[in-house]
Amino acid sequence: MLSLARHFHKLLPSQYPPYKAWSCLSLAKRSQILAAQEPWYKTTKKFSSFTAMSTPEPLPNPQRVITDTDLETGISHFNTTLDESLAVKQDLGGSLFRLGYITDKTPNTLDGTDLTNYTEYLETASVPPVTLPDGRGMIWYIDTPPGKGSPSHRTLSFDVVIQVAGEIELTLESGEKRIQKPGDMVIQRATTHSWRNPSEDKWARMVGVMYSSNPVVLKNGTELGPSGL
Numbered sequence: 168m169l170s171l172a173r174h175f176h177k178l179l180p181s182q183y184p185p186y187k188a189w190s191c192l193s194l195a196k197r198s199q200i201l202a203a204q205e206p207w208y209k210t211t212k213k214f215s216s217f218t219a220m221s222t223p224e225p226l227p228n229p230q231r232v233i234t235d236t237d238l239e240t241g242i243s244h245f246n247t248t249l250d251e252s253l254a255v256k257q258d259l260g261g262s263l264f265r266l267g268y269i270t271d272k273t274p275n276t277l278d279g280t281d282l283t284n285y286t287e288y289l290e291t292a293s294v295p296p297v298t299l300p301d302g303r304g305m306i307w308y309i310d311t312p313p314g315k316g317s318p319s320h321r322t323l324s325f326d327v328v329i330q331v332a333g334e335i336e337l338t339l340e341s342g343e344k345r346i347q348k349p350g351d352m353v354i355q356r357a358t359t360h361s362w363r364n365p366s367e368d369k370w371a372r373m374v375g376v377m378y379s380s381n382p383v384v385l386k387n388g389t390e391l392g393p394s395g396l
Contacts, residue, residue, distance in 0.1 A: 226310050226332060226370045228252045231267055233282065248282060249289075253308065257294045261315045264294050267306035267374070298324040298379040309373045311335065316363030320395025326355035326377045333371030336363045347373075357383050359394065 231253040235246035257264045269285050298305055311317075311333075319340075330347040337345045340359045347353060357380050364371040382390040 223313055223368050223370060225263065225312070226372055228254055229265070229267075229308060233268075235282075236277070238278075246282065249286065256289070259294050260317070261312050262317065263308075263310040265308035265310075267308055269299060269306070270304040272302045297322055297326075297375070298377045300379050302379060304376060304378045307375045307377065309375060311362065311364040311371045311373075313364055313366045313368055313370065317361050318395050319359055319361040321357065321359040321391065321393055322377075322396070323357055323380050323382055323393050324355070324377045325357065325380045326353070326375050328353040328355055328373050328375040331372050331374055333364060333366060333369050335371050335373060336365050337361075338363070356380075357391070359391075 230251045231249075232251050233246040233249070234243060236243050253265045253267060255263045256266045266289060269281075269288055271281055271284070275281060297307060316336075319338075328347075330349050330351045330353075332349060335347045337347055337353060338361050345353075346365070355375075362373075382392055384390050
């Protein structure tokens with residue numbers, strides 16, 4: 168700070184205060200003086216602000232912990248077969264998908280086969296689809312970057328989607344819109360929809376528990392199948 172103040176004082180002795188006075192100024196005041204006198208400083212500030220706004224950091228990996236039961240002692244414990252940090256499974260148009268877990272048909276048999284199936288599916292799964300057939304479920308984390316979203320689409324699924332970070336604008340075919348905020352829930356019943364993150368600088372995160380469903384059948388007999396993805 169001493170060398171910087173002396174440098175400014177040497178270059179512009181009539182515009183910058185002596186070191187003692189300069190050192191007593193607040194950061195905001197120093198920034199104001201520099202912005203008023205130095206074009207390079209204003210350019211740097213604008214560039215820094217633009218860079219910060221245009222490249223927001225994605226949300227960190229969530230932790231996914233799995234409980235288990237020792238089949239010999241009956242004692243519960245945490246299963247550490249998989250890393251608890253849940254990594255991105257797929258980047259789909261900028262939205263990041265993480266597969267939290269998959270389930271079997273209910274009632275589930277928790278003898279370890281579910282964990283084996285999940286581990287194997289992690290190696291091969293891709294989006295779409297977002298559900299499994301025969302009533303099995305999938306749990307997805309979906310992170311959407313600022314200003315981005317999905318195309319209009321329909322999946323043959325019954326989805327319970329909870330907003331956990333940021334905001335998402337949900338749009339239906341009718342043109343109706345809803346803003347989902349952290350803690351809000353959508354019950355998505357095989358309808359055509361799209362989502363968009365309206366923020367300019369913040370990522371949004373949803374968690375969806377998704378089960379396969381039969382197609383919606385209109386009164387004239389038309390079945391509404393998957394579309395848009």
